[in-house]
Amino acid sequence: MTPERHSHLQKIFEDVVRLSEPERSAFLDRACAGDADLRDRLIQLLSADEETVIMPEPISVHVGSAVMECPKCWRCYESPHSACPRDGSTLQFAFAGRQLIDGKYLVEQRLGRGGMGAVYLVQHVGLEKRFALKLILQDGALSPVYCESFETEARALGRLRHRNIVDVTDYGLDSRGGGVPYLVMEYLVGKTLGQILKEREVLPFEEAIGLLRATAEAVDAAHDNNIVHGDLKPANLFLAEEPGSQQTRLKVVDFGLARLQNPLLSSEQEEGNQTSAGGSLRGTPAYMAPELLRSEEASPASDRFAFGALMYELLTGSTPFGRHLAEVRVNIKKPPAALSSRISKLPPDIDPPVLVLLSPDPKDRPPSASAAVSAVAFAWLCAEQRKWRAREWPKRLALAIAATILALLVSAGIGQLRFARSLEGRIADQRFALLPETRPDPSLMLVSIDDATLSADERPLSDRASELATMIDNIFTSGARAVAIDLLLPSRWGESQELARTVISHADRLTLALFSAPSGQIVGTECINRLTAYILGPQRYAALFGLVNLEEEEDRTIRRARLFYVDKSGRKRQSFAGVAVESAFPQRLHAVSPVEPMWIDYSVRLRNLTPISWKDVRAQLSATPELFRNRLVIVGATYAGNNDEHRVPQVASEKLVSGQLVQALIANTILAGNPIREVPLLGCLAAVGLACLATTAAALCFPHHYLASLIASAILLCVYIVLAFWIFRTSRTMIAVVTPELAILLSMLAAWGLKSTLSAYPVAEH
Helix, strand or coil: CCHHHHHHHHHHHHHHCCCCHHHHHHHHHHHHCCCHHHHHHHHHHHHCCCCCCCCCCCCCCCCCCEEEECCCCCEEEECCCCECCCCCCECEEEEECCCEECCCEEEEEEEEEECCEEEEEEEECCCCEEEEEEEECCCCCCCHHHHHHHHHHHHHHHHCCCCCECCEEEEEEECHHHCEEEEEEECCCEEEHHHHHHHHCCCCHHHHHHHHHHHHHHHHHHHHCCCCCCCCCHHHEEEEECCCCCCEEEEECCCCHHHCCCCCCCHHHHHHHHHHCCCCCCCCHHHCCHHHHCCCCCCHHHHHHHHHHHHHHHHHCCCCCCCCHHHHHHHCCCCCCCHHHHCCCCCHHHHHHHHHHHCCCHHHCCCCHHHHHHHHHHHHHHHHHHHHHHHHHHHHHHHHHHHHHHHHHHHHHHHCCHHHHHHHHHHHHHHHHHCCCECCCCCEEEEEECHHHHHHCCCCHHHCHHHHHHHHHHHHHCCCCEEEEECCCCHHHHHCHHHHHHHHHHHHHEEEEEEECCCCCEECHHHCCHHHHHHHHHHHHHHCEEECCCCCCCCCECCEECCEEECCCCCEEEEHHHHHHHHHCHHHHHHCCCCCCEECCCCECHHHHCCEEHHHHHHHHHHCCCCCCCCEEEEEECCCCCCCEEECCCCCCCCCEEHHHHHHHHHHHHHCCCCCEECCHHHHHHHHHHHHHHHHHHHHHCHHHHHHHHHHHHHHHHHHHHHHHHHHHHHCEECCCHHHHHHHHHHHHHHHHHHHHCCCCCCCCC
16 A cells, blocks of 8 residues: 555544445445545454454365455355356456465455454364464555565564464465465454354453453563564453353453554655654554554553453443544543443452553553453452452351350250260369369368278177277367267167257267168168157257268269259259368368369378277277367278268279268268369350350351361360360369360351352352
8 A cells, every 4th residue: 555545544534434324325425435445444443343253164276367355254165156056246456466365375254354364264174173364454565664664574473373363383484476475373263252242232241351351461472572462452351162162262352453653655765754644543542542643652551551442342342442543533532431431240459550551651551461460350359359348248247246145055065965064074074183282181080990800800780889988088188169960870879868969969069970861762761760859859959960962973982062952752852062161161161062063172192091990989088089170070880891982083093982982081071171172164155255255256257267167166176175274274174175165166067058058259269
């Protein structure tokens, strides 16, 4: 094309773009005056779009001097064909010469047409493989500058390999008409992005950002190889179908071709044309950077401007400055409208990273297209996360509260089951094992009827009432504050006058044993006859007895005791140890709760509670008359087969121990003011519930950090049990472990289950 013809074409174009669609056709008829080629070029500039790709069928070769093409199916034939054999349409001239390009590429069908030429489906006659071949069509001889520029660009494109850039497999210069440059590319089947936008107008952000990311990677890869596209637009983005799959892959086509100079001008003519014509424009106006409109050279920055215009169009359905050269020249002088003002679904967050690509100064644009896409994707992600939080947090906080309450209730129920209570007891035993050993209260002393006593005197106990009465008198004479007899005395002893006198004399400081049998019968009062009971009176008589029953836990281990028990008949009775301590040191009993059970202090080792054998009491009293001064003396039986043996925590003894020793440990605990304090289960669950609520809420409100919430819950599990041991060791305070730990585990499971069913948190795609 001569400079004069190019100037004439540009003037007509600037006039016609101002007209509406109905007026353009008549204007072109008058302006072109029968010049079909000129009219065709003007229509190409106005539409700036490629035509639909159609998979052709091979056509047989005919010898002729020109290639003709059907205006309906675009199949190509050699003259002398005048009509399409398939549909009868009159053939149109395509280009001069034979149908075989450069002796090896057979032209089959036109695929599309652009400002620089046409793209044809060709078949390599040697390889029998199809390619897309672009002919750089022109009206005269090529300039040497153009040939050199074309070869340079073609070589660079041939070296450019990227999954999102169409592969250039060959290039050359066909000898017809003074030389026709051509590029051979891989043949793609699919649609251009321009065609898709015509069908759908706007793409969803998630779909658009994927296409933009692929385009950006291709553009940046080309820039890294010093190749500038120069005409980036939807028509040059091809969604190629992947063979054997329903997926498509974006391919950028026509890289670098827009930078080629006018093919008909020499370097002197090109320079003269720029001077005389005021500069030539190469590209599509809607996507041209301001510097290109000033006829400056295309650069990576101008490609990024076009990329910004492309992004703007994909997200809003319209170009930022218009489509025609005249309106673009006017609108580009002011910033484009914000994307969010055009599409209400788009958040304002993405406006700045998109609009910065359209900055008039190339230096203000991002350093790469990929960086721009990342900025837009990040802005969109922040907006989506903000909307997600506003929508999901209230609901998830309510679910976290409900899940925590449910976990607490379920764990409290499970905690009452036998296995859970047994496990709680064993954990308590381990805490006692970590306590430093303590000495028993010095005011406590034991006297035991042991195997040695029975060996020394083989009389049965039923015949020793007088002996027992005498021994009790001697103990009180020695200064004892109280005596508690942990023996179920037989009814025959009620006949002993010596025992009756002793009981009457020391009733206020004497404790006898009662036992509530499983049948409901109360055993132990038979040793006091009616006369003695009458002399004592109802109150003194009732205060004389204490219930020796012990509470066994699920594993039949005795760990706790009470001051009061309810017997089988429903009557409230004071415990044996409680009556004994009250008779000796009544002021110490007030420190113990009369309602709640108390933990027996097993930090006192049984070896420090060695009782005095009954047979040795008389001799020791003779040697030490004040042996029992200010002492609470508990008399019991430890001989084999006395049927009063019990299981205690292993820290105290791995063997069964006598009831006398257990009663002594209970009395020692009471004398110490019940030193083992206990936090109510409700208090433990309340504290743990707050922690569970925090971790559950964190897991639901920050599901992208669920692993951190899981680790926090696991740490809470470990910390709680460590804390339970530490608190017990430092302050002798018992807190429940099993039920709170179950609550933590259940809340973890609830958080995991809810997280799996609720909507996912928006995160960046990698």
